[in-house]
Amino acid sequence: MSDQLLVATRKGLFTFSKAQHGWTVSRTDFLGDNLSMVLTDPRDGAVYAALDLGHFGPKLRRRDAAGGDWVELAAPAYPPKPEDLEDLDPMRRTPIPWTVQRIWALEAGHSVRPGELWCGTIPGGLFRSTDRGASWELVRPLWDHPKRREWFGGGADLPGIHSIAIDPRNPELAVGVSCGGVWATEDAGASWECRAQGMRAAYMPPERSYDPHIQDPHLVVRCNAQPDALWAQHHNGIFRTTDDGRQWTEVACDTPSAFGFAVAVHPRQPDTAWFVPGVSDERRIPPAGEVVVTRTRDGGRSFEILRRGLPQQHGYDITYRHAFVVDHTGDQLAFGTTTGSLYYSEDQGDHWTEISEHLPPVYAVRFG
16 A cells, blocks of 8 residues: 655645554655646656746656655747747637646656656647656647647636546557547557547537537546546536547436546546535535545446545535545545645545645645
């Protein structure tokens, strides 16, 4: 079982270690700085931290498994924008900048490619590194795809890529999720296919609600043991696929809400998934002021409400996309919230323990 948690927040990176009498903060890094993402590479134990430094832009750091000092890495960067190219946000009709605004996703590559990393950014660019982040290359076939110009939403001023799901069977296969549907490659990024058929966008006119290119999945996760099974927490519901995204099915869920940002799937049981519900996009608070986690063990046919150890009155916690995580055993879960709380379960969510209640707003949580 994992005995370390890395928590990226609005004001620093906090490492929690599990001891005999519970979890304690064992290390603090980048205090006062805004961290948009953290990644622990399961292949070599290296830790990657993405900083969002406002005027100074996004920065990227790496610390090796042995600890020690952080090494500054090259941040992903776009090529110059062609002068004759019109690249406009479809909602605002304003130019989309060809500069990285935020590092929104970091994932380790396939196990047979030890130096490979993937990075999703705002605006909606996907980058790949083959040298542990020392350099990055924009995946041009996705960036240049004409349908990218229809992407919008996602809660930020610009659309972005927030989910990267590598297929453990084959290093050529991956799913990159944006604010414009679900996109898949079978040739390591040389070509891309939109796989959001079956998703429904309630915010669009009826004639366009099933258009795969304008869907807004908040997060997509893959079951490692059965990689064709993926779950999506969508803007207006929960969706599931068992054929690697070629057809999605909406899951009926009103216990207590189908809205949220985060989803975790059991690494060996594709029918088991967890969610942290909110009221709606317009009312980003837990239903009835009760912080709960919902769990399905039967592929979404039924849901349990897990609340033991969680605040059940005057709770205003919301959990962002990357702030909910399950470990490699499928037993340990942890999630952080916008109000600075951090919760942990060692029994698949049946019981929860509050690790901290006074962190800065939490943006990402990873087991070490």
